[in-house]
Amino acid sequence: MxxxxxxxxxxxxxxxxxxxxxxxxxxxxxxxxxxxxxxxxxxxxxxxxxxxxxxxxxxxxxxxxxxxxxxxxxxxxxxxxxxxxxxxxxxxxATPKASFIRDDLMVKVQAADSVDTGPVIEQLEERAALAEAKIELFGKVLRKMRGELDEEEFLRRGDRIGPYLTCLRGLALERENRDWGLRVAAVLRERRTDEAR
Missing domain, CATH: 1.10.10.10 (Winged helix-like DNA-binding domain superfamily/Winged helix DNA-binding domain)
Structure with a gap:
């Protein structure tokens, strides 16, 4: 594209x-x-x-x-x-190309066994906070697009369904980003604590 x-x-x-x-x-x-x-x-x-x-x-x-x-x-x-x-x-x-992830933070996590994870943990938590802010924004945008309709009714008969569906995907992606970031940060923090003992 x-x-x-x-x-x-x-x-x-x-x-x-x-x-x-x-x-x-x-x-x-x-x-x-x-x-x-x-x-x-x-x-x-x-x-x-x-x-x-x-x-x-x-x-x-x-x-x-x-x-x-x-x-x-x-x-x-x-x-x-x-x-x-x-x-x-x-x-x-046209047939779409396969999608892929290209993410600096994931490259850093990949090398977590060889580097100081303190800065990586901070970055993961920052990413999770940004994702949380986007989750709130997507929620507001979706509610505005739906108006008085509940989601299922909007999906059946609402206007501008394309932007709504892509916002739903963005919402799901940011929830995954938040949850993954918080989980990985917790795992790395716990491992740092264990190693310090």
């Missing part, structure tokens, strides 16, 4: 909740939406998103329009074009 597909997916999932047309985001709104949703499976910095929007617009896969604002700086709003939708449909139909 290329960043272009992640950006197109984020634009296609736009809901217009900020008062703008459905499926249309400013670069800033896209970065915010990306951070909450797409970033769970595709990381990009805001400047990378802006650069990719410019490329997509040049290729005719997104269209941008200039919006004049009186009390704030002017902005550009972007939406996916028919060509962009065709590009994304071709991507959606």
């Amino acid at each position: 290329a960043l272009r597909h992640a950006v197109l997916a984020a634009l296609l999932a736009g809901d217009g909740s900020d008062g703008d047309d459905s499926g249309e985001y400013s670069g800033y709104q896209l970065a915010k939406a990306f951070d909450i949703g797409v970033a769970n499976f595709w990381h990009a910095l805001p400047q990378q998103l802006y650069a990719e929007l410019a490329k997509l617009e040049k290729e005719g896969l997104v269209a941008g329009r200039h919006v004049v604002q009186e009390t704030r700086p002017n902005k550009r709003m972007f939406r996916v074009t028919r060509a962009g939708l065709a590009e994304f449909e071709a991507f959606a139909a």
Whole structure:
């Protein structure tokens, strides 16, 4: 997958909740939406998103329009074009590559028998705390998306099911990150204590 597909997916999932047309985001709104949703499976910095929007617009896969604002700086709003939708449909139909984990902290844990685990334990606990914060954020986002519906009813008949389903995966991932981080930190701490005796 290329960043272009992640950006197109984020634009296609736009809901217009900020008062703008459905499926249309400013670069800033896209970065915010990306951070909450797409970033769970595709990381990009805001400047990378802006650069990719410019490329997509040049290729005719997104269209941008200039919006004049009186009390704030002017902005550009972007939406996916028919060509962009065709590009994304071709991507959606292609067989995906297998996913894999690439994580510096797991590399450190792998070598736990050979290094001082004190800093690793701290990093595991920090990661668990960050995961807990994201769990709370995902919970709020999911409740907002569902509105008055309970989850099962929303899954049967709610709008914007794609973003909801990817948020559910992000929630599950962060719960796993938290639980794994806390367990590994506890195991390493106990082993340090035993070795110190």
